[in-house]
Amino acid sequence: MKRQLTSLLFLLPVVLSAQGFTIAVHAPDHEGEHAVLYRYDDLFTLRTVRLDQGVVRSDTTLVLQGQVTGTTKALLMVGDLGAEFYLRNGAHYVLEFPPLPPGTARSINGTDRVDPIFHDLDRLDINALLTDLNERLDAFIAADLATDEVAGMQAVEVLHHNAAGQERQDSVTRPPTLFYTDRLSEARLDSFDLRLHRFYAGVDDPWFQRDLDLGLGGLRSGPQANDKALFERYLGDRRPDYDVPEFVGFFRTVFQDHLLTHPFRTDTRAFLRCVERAEVDSLKAMLMENDMLRGDDRMTELVLIDGLYQEYPGKVLDRKGDLEILERIATASAYPEHRKIAKNMLWDLTAMKPGATLPDLSLVDLDGVRIDPDTVFQGATCLVVTATWCTYCEAEVRALQQLDATYAGVLHHAVLMLDDDREAARAYAVSRNAEGWTWLMTEDPARVRDELRNRTIPAFYLLNDRILARSPAPWPSQGLGAIMHRMQVEAQDRDRIRFGTDAPPPPRRR
Numbered sequence: 001m002k003r004q005l006t007s008l009l010f011l012l013p014v015v016l017s018a019q020g021f022t023i024a025v026h027a028p029d030h031e032g033e034h035a036v037l038y039r040y041d042d043l044f045t046l047r048t049v050r051l052d053q054g055v056v057r058s059d060t061t062l063v064l065q066g067q068v069t070g071t072t073k074a075l076l077m078v079g080d081l082g083a084e085f086y087l088r089n090g091a092h093y094v095l096e097f098p099p100l101p102p103g104t105a106r107s108i109n110g111t112d113r114v115d116p117i118f119h120d121l122d123r124l125d126i127n128a129l130l131t132d133l134n135e136r137l138d139a140f141i142a143a144d145l146a147t148d149e150v151a152g153m154q155a156v157e158v159l160h161h162n163a164a165g166q167e168r169q170d171s172v173t174r175p176p177t178l179f180y181t182d183r184l185s186e187a188r189l190d191s192f193d194l195r196l197h198r199f200y201a202g203v204d205d206p207w208f209q210r211d212l213d214l215g216l217g218g219l220r221s222g223p224q225a226n227d228k229a230l231f232e233r234y235l236g237d238r239r240p241d242y243d244v245p246e247f248v249g250f251f252r253t254v255f256q257d258h259l260l261t262h263p264f265r266t267d268t269r270a271f272l273r274c275v276e277r278a279e280v281d282s283l284k285a286m287l288m289e290n291d292m293l294r295g296d297d298r299m300t301e302l303v304l305i306d307g308l309y310q311e312y313p314g315k316v317l318d319r320k321g322d323l324e325i326l327e328r329i330a331t332a333s334a335y336p337e338h339r340k341i342a343k344n345m346l347w348d349l350t351a352m353k354p355g356a357t358l359p360d361l362s363l364v365d366l367d368g369v370r371i372d373p374d375t376v377f378q379g380a381t382c383l384v385v386t387a388t389w390c391t392y393c394e395a396e397v398r399a400l401q402q403l404d405a406t407y408a409g410v411l412h413h414a415v416l417m418l419d420d421d422r423e424a425a426r427a428y429a430v431s432r433n434a435e436g437w438t439w440l441m442t443e444d445p446a447r448v449r450d451e452l453r454n455r456t457i458p459a460f461y462l463l464n465d466r467i468l469a470r471s472p473a474p475w476p477s478q479g480l481g482a483i484m485h486r487m488q489v490e491a492q493d494r495d496r497i498r499f500g501t502d503a504p505p506p507p508r509r510r
Helices: 126-146 149-164 187-200 206-220 227-234 247-254 268-276 282-289 297-311 321-332 336-350 393-406 422-432 445-452 480-495
Strands: 020-024 035-039 050-053 061-066 072-080 081-086 094-098 117-119 379-386 412-417 438-441 459-464 467-470
Touching: 020 072, 035 061, 035 081, 035 445, 050 061, 081 126, 094 412, 117 149, 117 467, 126 206, 187 206, 187 336, 206 227, 206 247, 247 297, 268 282, 268 321, 268 422, 268 438, 297 336, 321 336, 379 393, 393 480, 422 438
Parallel strands: 020 094, 379 412, 412 438
Antiparallel strands: 020 061, 035 050, 035 072, 072 081, 094 117, 379 459, 459 467
């Protein structure tokens, strides 16, 4: 991440927090947009927890405050743009939130990231240190790949072979070895390692020094690396560094596909049976047969839950047993970090999934009167999330109206407007003239989107009462009509009297 250190001329006087952190946000290109500051609850699932929020005004500086534990990775969302950085208590940041560069395509799913500009940032601040370190690591990788003689000779050999065989290959079908090196030069890496540690020797920050070590460890990994040697050098006999971002990447590199490589291949039937029955202790015992994990219960349990989390979308492991194991560790693990991580994994795998219950959303009607969700979501309901400022949403809402006219009475439609302007939302609802639809708003659009795990609009959800049936459901232009048609046919079949049933015959005409 590139951050510029400049003097600040625009900052208005603010009250600094003595106990926690303070961030003065200047975002002149985002007038009127909501700004929400989150922290990542853990670095394995990246589940966010809200710290503070506000609305950007061009004539004032938005001040966000809060408290964190240790070094915490944070995410600042302004509208649909996000900036990541690190927080510590006692830090006072002056941060400029830039717009996307001209000509950049704007995402509507909240995944766009921009580099925040810190003003008057101390050179030993953790954000300044990490920026400097990441730039040096990236520069080394680029220089090493550009000067790798092995890769160069490999490329020449492949080209000569192709010329001799009179073959012509394009960039899609060229051999995977062309211009490819799976490991950085070991000699240059050793030299770089030594020089980098000498350069940062004066930085008295254990968290940063650990991030530095693991960053270098990541450079040493690769398809032909010795995972056991890497483990012993960087992870062995150490407590997991749950809050160090480089730890998660390095840990997952060393233990990639570990569940399906070691215990699965050792005794496939026993392993699958233990997962299906959620036998945590038996699974740990199977994992500890590997030399790297022998006798280390904490690391073994972390490998287990992260492996189950990564493999959940696959078809090999029993999903019910997978979730039950995570549930047991979330409630009974001896390690509080694992209880939190497993709980977040369960949330990530089950929240807003079909069969789950719709969260208790904070809803109001177009007059600002609070609405009980249970009174809105009754029977078969289609929840529509949209906004007056969403240009593309208009086409989908009109398509939904056409479907509603064709399949009248099949679904009740509840439209949630993510607008701050109540008058604009009311005018929009009147202009649609959609009979029978329920129009809703919320006083906190960002929180509702967090609860719905929604990062793009329009969004559609099909519910039976408060239970999610399709989450998300297809858009009206991309398949929702087929679902409504099937529902109408099924409803008609239920009402139709069939031959051979116990239904009473129709009355005779006289």
